[in-house]
Amino acid sequence: MAAISKVLEDDDLLSEILLRTVFTTTLLNSALVCTRWLAHASNRAFLHRFREIHPPRLLGFYINKGQNTPHFIPILPQPRELTAVIRHATSSLGTYQRVPSVPTYILGCRNGNVLIRQHDKIGTTFAVHNMVCPERGMDILPPFPRPQSPYLFDGTAYSRIMSKEEGDALSYLYVLMHQTTDGKHRVYIYILKHGI
Structure with a gap:
């Protein structure tokens, strides 16, 4: 019991043990053990290392x-x-x-x-x-804006939603492109984060 306590009280060693849990579900269960384990498992640097070692898998x-x-x-x-x-x-x-x-x-x-x-x-x-x-x-997601301009050329609109990873979060980009009556193109990019 003394040997186990000595291992688990070493913060560096505990981080290495948590790093090898392989699955995010197991890491989540480990984080529920106590506030100290939660602090290690939710540390941004730790999560970055965890993701590098255990990339997401296709389910x-x-x-x-x-x-x-x-x-x-x-x-x-x-x-x-x-x-x-x-x-x-x-x-x-x-x-x-x-x-x-x-x-x-x-x-x-x-x-x-x-x-x-x-x-x-x-x-x-x-x-x-x-x-x-x-x-x-x-x-x-909120309704996507449509640019109002008298110079838009009808029938030449293109729009697409794309996802983008930012650290541990995920945001979406709404890209809207129109051709104007003078033959030029205008591109509008909206970043959607947390419903905004």
């Missing part, structure tokens, strides 16, 4: 089979430690269906965040769904 993919809600197909075999995460990914997206007849389209997925689009008679809604913590709900 599966979504497919649309002509139904309103895409189906998650896990890539097997996966370690038992990820069973709960895969179960969330498989079952939680359908719980956010606004109207049963409105189809959901997946535009992108990164780090457990799924960017979706739903289109009905009222309009198009873009939202971000966190597969790891579905109980947080879905973040609805």
